[in-house]
Amino acid sequence: MTSTAPSTRLSTARALARLLPFAKPVMPRLVLGAVSALLASLVALGIPLVLEAFVGENGPIASGELWPIIGASAVVLALGLAEAGLIWLRRWFVLTPATSVEYDLRTSFYQRLQRLPVAFHDRWQSGQLLSRMMQDLSVIRRWLAFGLILLLVNILTIFVGSLILFRWHWALGTTFLIFSLPIWYAGYRFEKRYGALTRQSQDQAGDLATAVEESVHGIRVLKAFGRGKHALRQFTRQAETLRETELDKARAIGLIWFWLVLLPDIAFASCLAVGIVLNATGQLQVQELFAFFAMATVLRWPMESIGFLFSFLLDARTATDRIFEVFDEQNTITDPENPVSISQPRGELAFEGVHFRYQDAPATQRDLLDGIDLVLRPGETMALVGLTGSGKTTLTTLPTRLYDVTGGRVTLDGVDVRDLRLAELRRHISMAFEDATLFSSSVRENVLLGREDLAPGSPEADAALAEALAVAQASFVYDLPDGADTIIGEEGLSLSGGQRQRLALARAVAAKPAVLVLDDPLSALDVDTEALVEEALRQVLADTTALIVAHRPSTVALADRVALLERGRVTAVGTHSELLRTSEHYRHVISSLELEEARVRAPQAEEAKEVAR
Structure with a gap:
């Protein structure tokens, strides 16, 4: 600009x-x-x-x-x-x-x-x-x-x-x-x-x-x-x-x-x-x-x-x-004048009549999110599926107030997220993005970015780092020249896309949030690594509320329930099998995901064969 x-x-x-x-x-x-x-x-x-x-x-x-x-x-x-x-x-x-x-x-x-x-x-x-x-x-x-x-x-x-x-x-x-x-x-x-x-x-x-x-x-x-x-x-x-x-x-x-x-x-x-x-x-x-x-x-x-x-x-x-x-730019996302605190969050995340549109959107254009009603029960894993442009990624930015709703509200344990201090809100809710962004610092500093409570170099910090790397199947870190203290290049471009995604996932897991929001964090992983990460994630998600944007059927399998997003609205919620049985649009979306996954997996399979030879 x-x-x-x-x-x-x-x-x-x-x-x-x-x-x-x-x-x-x-x-x-x-x-x-x-x-x-x-x-x-x-x-x-x-x-x-x-x-x-x-x-x-x-x-x-x-x-x-x-x-x-x-x-x-x-x-x-x-x-x-x-x-x-x-x-x-x-x-x-x-x-x-x-x-x-x-x-x-x-x-x-x-x-x-x-x-x-x-x-x-x-x-x-x-x-x-x-x-x-x-x-x-x-x-x-x-x-x-x-x-x-x-x-x-x-x-x-x-x-x-x-x-x-x-x-x-x-x-x-x-x-x-x-x-x-x-x-x-x-x-x-x-x-x-x-x-x-x-x-x-x-x-x-x-x-x-x-x-x-x-x-x-x-x-x-x-x-x-x-x-x-x-x-x-x-x-x-x-x-x-x-x-x-x-x-x-x-x-x-x-x-x-x-x-x-x-x-x-x-x-x-x-x-x-x-x-x-x-x-x-x-x-x-x-x-x-x-x-x-x-x-x-x-x-x-x-x-x-x-x-x-x-x-x-x-x-x-x-x-x-x-x-x-x-x-002079107006900061519209600030701490409330009279903040509320949640000392022991249960992890119930709810979207109540949520509307959202970007500031520069034409007045004649319908809201990108047009009346979302969705409740994630404490400890539940919810997969969010929909065709491109349905508003999945936009929805994931609202719980941590990267953007504020333009209508309705998002609540954590019944408290409007706008009534919580930003620092507290972002301790309770952690995110991992599909486009993994890393900083020009050590692997350790990148993974423990959200753990201000841990003293650098302390046994607790080392334990949290090891646990997060294990969940994200990021053992490659220990093979780097200086291990977890290796300085990675600008934006992590010295690493592969899959390695960057695994470190970003480890960063979200290490934050120990009550709610974990994942925007297709496994898209760059090969089949075997993805299976290992999903298995480890099941243990983490057992007592953590999770909202996962799914672009693959294998990611949907992680979820207790699935929410179908269509043109900015949740049109169906249920288990994977229920939605396959009752929703024609869901079957169409899953079929599209399977075709896309097959297209992505084909080069990976060929590469694996070449390596085997």
Whole structure:
């Protein structure tokens, strides 16, 4: 997803003010950094005044004596050293606070991503979130440490320096200001154009990051189908679009720099002409003209930097907008205000008049789940079967509140799951998905992910790990280089599909839930391994309530009862034999499952024969 939220929703000042809660703890050091920078600028402004005294008729240079000249040079050197020391202090004061703000923002952003519902992640591209997490937060950190302070200090320096220019003659000061005023107009025009380009560029960079991430994760598919060149062409188009936007930004910056360099030069030339006239008429001394131009030279850098600092300001504003777009997302799945607790869950899971539809579904479209009534008795294993698109997987996401129902309710032991704290709910109900997701950590950490109550390395943790691996028939773990402490690759892609599924199943079993929700967790297993896993699962499910999405007749055999889902409704519930006898649609579904299983098993049987030979 590329956000299209308008960047002009808030003024730049109000948008950046949203960073204050994060910057408040380090504000004293940021202020000290700004004071140090301001003092450095004031010292720089003082040097022309000192030079005026030194080159005057009664100054040390006019005397021609060595020691007064050395003394005057030492004073100028001391002022230069003082300016350098204050600049060092400014950096020392602000660097640590700026990184602290970046750290707090980054951890808060990550925490927000963890808390936002799955529906949010369905809508947003991972590359967009990644670019915000890394690129935008770095822009904010650099702006706090450098851009903000220099912008404020340089504006104050220009204001103070401009007032001092009038000290020598009002005509010189007026001339300098008149030729400098167009800089502010150019800055205003620049802000409007550059702000839009910055937002466009950062969004395009997020899209490009998404493309890279997808191609890296899907590298096996691209190679298998020989579509690397196709992916490259798509990436090249996106990269070219970003390049054109960056060139537009560069042109905008180049134009503002043109005016920032040209206008001060015009001002200098005009002031020189005015100064010569004033000197010729006796209204201005040479040393005063010299000091005026020394002061104007000091002011040149602050004036020229305004364009760069304004662009930096707009980059930071856009980055802040993009960060707070995520912070501002509404979290609809939260802990209740008055939570209920279930200390000893029996495991009764019930769906009562459940309706569900996705947020972006057309109003004319019927609910994906359209009035589900289903009760799983404590300790019962219920298989959920139906044709593709009937809503099986969607139904499994509701007990743990990955999504919330849009009508009706889901209860655990008679308590609406929305009345339980999320942490407690997800302790009582555990899930294993068909698409097994593993993390780039050890096998042990992946399997015991849901057991916060177990101390790492404790005998209890080792026992829970061994039991879960045994149930999932995942003994292959012990053959890995470091056994259960082997670090598996990104998303577990270094393992086979069946191995990943077995570890995901072990993770769900190790959580010791009261209710186990399994979304076809055995689809990637061979016949023999599946039979062993099912036999072990029967022992686990003997005292655990289970809802299993079945895509194979062999999985249906695990169940005490079967629920038939048809177009978002449960149309029949009973034992496998009862439904075969009474439901024509059930017989059709089972026949479809058998055909699909035969199609999948055929290559496996051929492979087994080859191995036997």
